[in-house]
Amino acid sequence: MTDGMRRQIVAANWKMNGSSELVQQLVPAVREAVSALDNGPQVVIMPPSLYLGEVKAQLADSSISIGVQNVAQWQSGAYTGEIAAAMAADAGCQYVLVGHSERRELFGETDEVVAAKVSRILASGLQAMVCVGETLEERDSGDAEAVVCRQLEGALAGVSADEAVNIVIAYEPVWAIGTGKTATAEDAQAMHQAIRDKLVGLGLPGNAMSVLYGGSVKPDNAAALFMKPDIDGGLIGGASLKAEDFIAICQAVSS
Numbered sequence: 001m002t003d004g005m006r007r008q009i010v011a012a013n014w015k016m017n018g019s020s021e022l023v024q025q026l027v028p029a030v031r032e033a034v035s036a037l038d039n040g041p042q043v044v045i046m047p048p049s050l051y052l053g054e055v056k057a058q059l060a061d062s063s064i065s066i067g068v069q070n071v072a073q074w075q076s077g078a079y080t081g082e083i084a085a086a087m088a089a090d091a092g093c094q095y096v097l098v099g100h101s102e103r104r105e106l107f108g109e110t111d112e113v114v115a116a117k118v119s120r121i122l123a124s125g126l127q128a129m130v131c132v133g134e135t136l137e138e139r140d141s142g143d144a145e146a147v148v149c150r151q152l153e154g155a156l157a158g159v160s161a162d163e164a165v166n167i168v169i170a171y172e173p174v175w176a177i178g179t180g181k182t183a184t185a186e187d188a189q190a191m192h193q194a195i196r197d198k199l200v201g202l203g204l205p206g207n208a209m210s211v212l213y214g215g216s217v218k219p220d221n222a223a224a225l226f227m228k229p230d231i232d233g234g235l236i237g238g239a240s241l242k243a244e245d246f247i248a249i250c251q252a253v254s255s
């Protein structure tokens, strides 16, 4: 299923959850299980930034990558409470999540802000995991694809085909996040295909880029989603906080 830079990825977004205790319990267990996988996915752990150092220490010499859940659109300066993409790189991250629907909804992130962040992330030599997805209302009114295409166009404004090697797309229907309602594998596949077509339309190598699915991915639905031809793995919220569940999801990619 991989083609060029397209690769299977399972990313853990802890959101604002976790503790030092969780790091000490969960990360070594995930590390051990992932190292035993044949042909396993690239695993990425994105804890709250305060725990990055502890997670990194647990992952020394492992193949698992680390990332942050957000960075500022600015380079540096008087932006109390923010962290810069360059700092994420300096702290040893490889990935940055950007444009998550919670950031768009709760923190007012527009497509323009997302695009500015993408540009900072790429300039810092990191991989941008760009989230897109429609609300239930938008899906019910038949606008899901148009919304996702608009978000892609906005977030990737100014990204060149060469830079696309450092972009991963995560399709997360908002109505499926944390609700236990997941898109059917068929609906997710259809949207992933539409995303690739849109990327190609934007002059980017859409068929060679990784496109992940997120939204209530659990051990019991992961394999059906991941076996679809255009789904390259998942962005996992709730289930990434339980070692057993997250490991089972990583195993579903390699099976």
Ligand SMILES: O=C[C@H](O)COP(=O)(O)O
Pocket (backbone or CB within 6 Å): 013, 100, 172, 176, 177, 178, 179, 180, 214, 215, 216, 217, 235, 236, 237, 238, 239
């Ligand atoms: O970033 C992760 C997603 O928002 C999915 O969260 P969830 O797996 O809890 O539905």
